[in-house]
Amino acid sequence: MLDFSIPRKYRALIETDRLTFAFQKSVEMLGLSPQTSAALKITDDASIRKLNKAYRGLDEATDVLSFENDFIDLETGARFIGDIVISIEKAQAQAAERGFSLQEELEMLLVHAVLHLNGYDHLEEADLEEMGSLQDEILIAIANPVLGSISRE
Secondary structure, rough: EEEEEHHHHHHHOOOOOHHHHHHHHHHHOOOOOOOOOOEEEOOOOHHHHHHHHHHHHHHHHHHEEEEEEEEEOOOOOOOEEEEEEEEEEHHOOOOOOOOOOOHHHHHHHHHHHHHHHOOEEEEEOOHHHHHHHHHHHHHHHHOOOOOOOOOOO
């Protein structure tokens, strides 16, 4: 399950059912329980810049941040893997630069963040190849064309 926090002014721009599908397919392809959940917050560049500075020491806007917070809900048994924050402004700019729709970019960023929440990283070349390959596999499975978009940043 994906819990959304989307400001009203952005809601008409986003197909939450597609984001839910991208999340579910990521969970499935990672071999996680279908009851796995996460929170997704859509925000702007100013807000994500504050988070990036506070948690990563980088005083700049970024496209996506993920905050691992892995726990099991004792009442339901569902696994919560963490929080994902996406800057819609950064996603819009990147989508325009690369010729994709905003929705396609958001889906790619969500998949990317889910991989981070499950221990994948892309700082070293071998990790970059592994994470990039898995990200592309998931994107292909959801018919998203934003392939090969992972970098060592």
